[in-house]
Amino acid sequence: MPSQENExxxxxxxxxxxxxxxxxxGDCPDAELLAAYFDHSLGADEAARYEIHFSQCTRCREQLAxxxxxxxxxxxxxxxEPALVGARPAEAIALGPRRVAAQAKPASAAPFEVKxxxxxxxxxxxxNPKWLIPVAAMLVLGTFIFMRFASHETTIGLNxxxxxxxxxxxxxxxxxxxxxxxxxxxxxxxxxxxxNEPSAAGKPSSLESxxxxxxxxxxxxxxxxxxxxxxxxxxxxxxxxxxxxATARPSQGTAGRASAFQSQKQSGGxxxxxxxxxxxxxxxxxxxxxxxxxxxxSLPKIAVAxxxxxxxxxxxPAPPPSAEQKSQAFGVTGQSLRGSTATKSLAKxxxxxxxxxxxxxxxxxxDVFYRIATGGFIEISEDGGVTWQRQLLNPSxxxxxxxxPEPRICWLVGRSGIVFLTEDGKNWRQIPxxxxxxxxxxxxxxxxxxxxxxxxxxxWTTDDAGKNWHAVx
Amino acid sequence: xxxxxxxxxxxxxxxxxxxxxxxxxxRFPPALNSVVARCWQTASVPPxxxxxxxxxxxxxxxxxxxxxxxxLPDDRxxxxxxxxxxxxxxxxxxxxSAGDSAAWEYFIEHYRPELYRAARMILAKxxxxxxxxxxxxxxLYADLYGLRESSDGSRRSLFDYFHGRSxxxxxxxxxxxxxxxxxxxxxxxxxxxxxxxxxxxxxRQLPExxxxxxxxxxxxxxxxxxxxxxxxxxxxAPRDRLRLAYYYVDDLTLAQIGKLLGEHExxxxxxxxxxxxxxxxxxxVALREEKKLSExxxxxxxxxxxxxxxxxxxxxxxxxx
Numbered sequence: 001m002p003s004q005e006n007e008x009x010x011x012x013x014x015x016x017x018x019x020x021x022x023x024x025x026g027d028c029p030d031a032e033l034l035a036a037y038f039d040h041s042l043g044a045d046e047a048a049r050y051e052i053h054f055s056q057c058t059r060c061r062e063q064l065a066x067x068x069x070x071x072x073x074x075x076x077x078x079x080x081e082p083a084l085v086g087a088r089p090a091e092a093i094a095l096g097p098r099r100v101a102a103q104a105k106p107a108s109a110a111p112f113e114v115k116x117x118x119x120x121x122x123x124x125x126x127x128n129p130k131w132l133i134p135v136a137a138m139l140v141l142g143t144f145i146f147m148r149f150a151s152h153e154t155t156i157g158l159n160x161x162x163x164x165x166x167x168x169x170x171x172x173x174x175x176x177x178x179x180x181x182x183x184x185x186x187x188x189x190x191x192x193x194x195x196n197e198p199s200a201a202g203k204p205s206s207l208e209s210x211x212x213x214x215x216x217x218x219x220x221x222x223x224x225x226x227x228x229x230x231x232x233x234x235x236x237x238x239x240x241x242x243x244x245x246a247t248a249r250p251s252q253g254t255a256g257r258a259s260a261f262q263s264q265k266q267s268g269g270x271x272x273x274x275x276x277x278x279x280x281x282x283x284x285x286x287x288x289x290x291x292x293x294x295x296x297x298s299l300p301k302i303a304v305a306x307x308x309x310x311x312x313x314x315x316x317p318a319p320p321p322s323a324e325q326k327s328q329a330f331g332v333t334g335q336s337l338r339g340s341t342a343t344k345s346l347a348k349x350x351x352x353x354x355x356x357x358x359x360x361x362x363x364x365x366x367d368v369f370y371r372i373a374t375g376g377f378i379e380i381s382e383d384g385g386v387t388w389q390r391q392l393l394n395p396s397x398x399x400x401x402x403x404x405p406e407p408r409i410c411w412l413v414g415r416s417g418i419v420f421l422t423e424d425g426k427n428w429r430q431i432p433x434x435x436x437x438x439x440x441x442x443x444x445x446x447x448x449x450x451x452x453x454x455x456x457x458x459x460w461t462t463d464d465a466g467k468n469w470h471a472v473x
Numbered sequence: 474x475x476x477x478x479x480x481x482x483x484x485x486x487x488x489x490x491x492x493x494x495x496x497x498x499x500r501f502p503p504a505l506n507s508v509v510a511r512c513w514q515t516a517s518v519p520p521x522x523x524x525x526x527x528x529x530x531x532x533x534x535x536x537x538x539x540x541x542x543x544x545l546p547d548d549r550x551x552x553x554x555x556x557x558x559x560x561x562x563x564x565x566x567x568x569x570s571a572g573d574s575a576a577w578e579y580f581i582e583h584y585r586p587e588l589y590r591a592a593r594m595i596l597a598k599x600x601x602x603x604x605x606x607x608x609x610x611x612x613l614y615a616d617l618y619g620l621r622e623s624s625d626g627s628r629r630s631l632f633d634y635f636h637g638r639s640x641x642x643x644x645x646x647x648x649x650x651x652x653x654x655x656x657x658x659x660x661x662x663x664x665x666x667x668x669x670x671x672x673x674x675x676x677r678q679l680p681e682x683x684x685x686x687x688x689x690x691x692x693x694x695x696x697x698x699x700x701x702x703x704x705x706x707x708x709x710a711p712r713d714r715l716r717l718a719y720y721y722v723d724d725l726t727l728a729q730i731g732k733l734l735g736e737h738e739x740x741x742x743x744x745x746x747x748x749x750x751x752x753x754x755x756x757x758v759a760l761r762e763e764k765k766l767s768e769x770x771x772x773x774x775x776x777x778x779x780x781x782x783x784x785x786x787x788x789x790x791x792x793x794x
Contacts (some may be wrong), residue, residue: 034651039643063654
């Protein structure tokens with residue numbers, strides 16, 4: 001089936017369905033709450049509550065959209081914004097004229113005679129940030145040059161580290177490099193992007209930095225993908241979005257299917273799943289700036305990057321899609337798409353993927369976490385993710401999912417049907433597997449009971465710690 | 474013609490002496506005096522505004538009452554809330570509400586251009602001209618001055634409804650947006666996306682193709698597709714649905730959506746793409762497995778949906794709106 005044509009059809013469907021399918025609610029928030037939501041001044045619980053309302057209330061959503069348009073003009077008046085627009089970011093080119101129009105509209109279009117403030121003091125002239133444009137440009141250039149050197153050194157350092165330990169760099173290290181990537185994306189992506197293998201972690205997204213000065217610096221493969229998607233874009237608008245999505249998908253399949261599978265099972269893994277959910281929510285958004293170091297230290301890192309080789313190939317990785325992001329559309333986080341037959345069938349057609357992300361496995365004990373690392377390693381933290389102890393289970397193993405019904409009991413599954421189990425948190429044993437296919441998900445109730453799912457959506461369960469497996473329909 | 478706000482300035486003495494509704498807000502305990510003092514200092518109220526600390530404290534108390542209507546919470550919670558307020562904006566609103574002319578001058582000087590600009594941008598989508606934008610912005614002044622009587626005969630400045638939880642500019646934008654959207658909805662209950670002028674080429678009616686493919690089951694296929702899409706959308710997480718709606722319905726840019734949702738543009742793009750792909754997959758699977766359509770029928774469904782969407786069906790589905 002021609003996928004691009006289907007996407008066009010979906011765009012029309014979505015536009016109409018979303019425009020008309022709204023539930024008018026009588027409890028619309030007042031202007032101040034709308035404004036506070038817009039300013040992100042509400043508490044998390046309040047914001048979440050109103051977001052549910054906004055998602056269903058056309059009136060409120062239209063008001064917020066109108067505010068966003070009004071705010072966009074205000075933003076365009078800021079001095080640095082024209083610099084960004086003038087830079088012709090890759091997104092602007094890919095989006096086509098319609099979407100870019102609002103962003104690129106010159107501030108000088110303001111028609112009123114009161115456009116300029118009635119009076120400006122001498123100080124306020126200096127406070128006008130327009131003179132910052134050349135300064136900012138020089139800063140960006142300086143940062144760009146610095147990052148080229150820094151990323152080169154980082155690559156060498158990582159190579160050494162991999163050679164010595166054959167393990168991925170600590171997540172904290174990667175998180176610390178994220179803000180560097182923001183500034184150095186352009187400079188590093190062109191030389192480090194894997195040409196044939198799209199990497200979710202290392203992809204130089206054309207949208208990642210709207211200030212990217214030149215589209216030609218984007219890797220060739222990205223440009224080709226962008227072009228190939230352009231025809232299927234709504235109003236020419238998703239060309240670059242599709243490209244980004246395409247690069248993100250390789251790791252999405254596994255995590256998504258695993259999550260979808262877990263969401264179907266309401267078993268002993270629920271408590272652990274809830275904890276994972278909480279942490280995944282916390283790590284869901286790739287923040288524009290890196291979190292504070294102490295925050296990094298106190299939170300377990302979730303779904304950071306991919307394997308060591310990728311880290312080496314991508315010295316300045318894009319913000320890695322978290323496990324929540326990977327699974328969000330598949331039904332776990334936020335109950336997205338949960339419960340429908342279609343959702344349950346999502347796993348069926350997703351192709352097997354070559355890499356898997358590091359995954360944190362929560363346990364009923366909020367201090368105890370397991371973390372799947374690459375290279376057959378498993379890591380355990382007993383202090384809420386502050387420190388991790390690493391164990392090598394099998395150098396050739398690639399674990400894809402795990403489940404811990406109790407703090408000391410953890411099941412792991414991986415490629416080629418491997419299944420591992422620990423009952424004391426220290427000693428692991430390989431369990432006879434029901435299949436040689438890749439296993440992508442596991443839900444457990446105890447040390448003896450587990451249900452695993454394979455890449456082709458088959459499931460098996462055991463009640464005797466893997467001695468006997470039964471197929472589950 | 475004299476601008477509206479200048480005409481209204483002559484009513485300022487009346488605005489000052491207007492009848493105020495009874496203040497039923499919480500009163501701060503003495504333990505919060507230091508917090509109020511800090512807030513007062515942070516607000517940096519110019520002496521020319523004649524705003525007293527007591528008036529400012531009343532405004533803070535109203536704000537806290539609005540946020541915690543049942544009872545005054547723990548002092549630490551109140552302190553955290555107060556220190557998170559936009560205090561200088563609240564002070565300006567407070568002084569304007571009290572009718573201080575210096576504060577009004579400041580407001581008009583600093584906020585009127587922004588009001589006009591925002592009104593113009595808000596009206597841009599509906600094709601409003603500059604004069605309409607000016608009218609929309611000017612329509613605020615009477616309410617901001619508190620010249621309109623409420624049903625109980627009291628007069629309240631619109632500024633009394635500002636409690637400092639957002640920037641004053643954002644609040645003014647919100648009021649403008651509310652007025653404009655309500656006006657649109659009054660005159661046009663549902664803003665139709667089916668108008669030829671507002672539609673995109675993907676979904677435009679293609680009669681020649683329709684005649685070339687005279688399938689009697691066309692409407693049935695499209696109804697099935699619509700049902701599947703609606704079901705999939707209903708199961709979406711609120712944020713995903715909101716993101717889609719901003720993009721597909723409200724025509725916001727990725728940057729604007731990112732600003733609204735507190736996400737980076739790239740994140741918005743990635744999530745939009747992913748959600749759309751998953752929705753499409755869900756629809757395909759549902760059509761195959763629930764509706765038992767063959768691959769050929771599935772292709773036809775998408776072909777029909779791409780060529781022409783049956784507007785009557787979407788209207789039928791929006792009956793609950």
